[in-house]
Amino acid sequence: MSAQLIENMLQALVAGLLVGAIYGLMCVGLALIFGIMRVINFAQGDFMMLGMYAAFYLVLGLATQLGLTGGITPYIGILLTGPFLFVVGYAIHGFLISQVSGTRSARLEGEGHYAQLILTLGIALVIQNGALIAFGSQLISIRTPLSASAWTIPLLDGDVMLFVNKARGVAALISVATIVALTVLIGRSRLGKALRASADNPDAATFMGIDVARAHRVAFGLGVAVTAIAGGLLATNLPFHPFVGIDYVIVMYAGVVLGGMGSIGGAFWGGMTIGLVQQLSTLILPTQLQNTAIFVVFLLIVFFRPQGFFGRVAERT
């Protein structure tokens, strides 16, 4: 194998791992909402888009108002997007989504899934068009000083040079750190256990003294916040516009299903798989077929392992 071919393959692999980490984080946000709380949310991509704009303006604000222009400033802005979108998600759930989910879902047809589908599609349209009016349709992206520089890693006595874009590298690290923090929160903390108990059996959770409606709002807000942070990280490399959410909501559902519903770690690996397939497919396929490649792999995995990577068969009794 020629050094050039090895270099191309390794470069695609690295690109896949880096973008896969961000996709993984994005999927984890949806996994909280769809996998754990069992709410269908088709506006998740649009919450991500809101996260991108929020991060864009927060970063801009930090630079123009506070004069912060260092390499880490954009990442501070992006992480601040989390609390901001948490409040948005918490409020939207309280006013709208709670009507068709949680304790109410038992009384609705199909556990409220039909109503959730229609309601969140409506929310998606409102957010998209609202964003179009507020932000306009031009492509923008979050500029980071790090985007223009790369770490170079020489391999095989310098025959192969691997370039790792610094902005992407830092974004991937932040993704992984966020997921670790979230896994600990959901797996170990009292709040996390209360969220899982509320999703598992709302009546019994009420008998324990848990405010189930609030637990659902918090979970929704957390899921939105996590996906919004992923959106902000993605926006450091990707120009975006008010309709960018549509492409990614598909990635997110595919990732959550691949990972096995209800598993945070699984959703991360699901997103990672999609990132890898997308980047590696560019080695042999034209760019336009990237998304096709994702779906071929998705169908293959779902065909051979319908419960996903981490899903347990018959998890719920």
Next chain:
Amino acid sequence: MLTLEGVHAGYTAIPVLNGVSIRVDEGQFVAIVGPNGAGKTTIFRTISGTLRPFAGRITFDGQDLAAVRPDRRPHLGIAHVPEGRQVFASLTVFENLEMGAYTEAGRRAWKENLEAILGWFPVLAERRNQLAGTLSGGEQQMLAIGRGLASSPRLLMLDEPSMGLSPAIADLIFEKLLEIRKHSRLTILLVEQRVAEALESADRGYVLEAGRVVLEGPNSALRADDRVRQAYLGM
């Protein structure tokens, strides 16, 4: 401690409970018995608040529960061990117990409670990291009771703890309940199909039929009553 006065309740316009009055005093063991569909579970639902009565009053320690949200009632000291166990299937045994200790009182007494619960039901200690959904029916019932006790309740409400269990396991559960009661002076409200056992352990009993209390009194009086002997005790 707990009183129901003229409670009417139901799921549709047709009432299931037609003016039920029940009284449980501090430290008592009270049993409610009656045929399937009499409304026993419905009574429990109105007490824990997942069903709002049409009319009537429910008080706990003199406080009107109508003003207390369902999720606040456990914090007053009411533990509901529901019919069909309803453990958190996707949580581990240990996490289920931790959720039981969600109340302030439960959190404060967590260490002592845990030790006591695992002492009464050693099988829960063996299976502490197993998902509750994979436990056997008897183990799930022990977990449901343990989870209720973990909240440090003052009133423990048990809805048919013997449901679907073999006679041997059901006997074991009854034995444990008496042991727990002796140890902790807990007030217990029990709904049971196994009328003989229920009336044997209880201080007082109520017989519920078609949403009405048709008979009440100390257990000795109920066990001596001809109607109870014929209908429930097969004598």
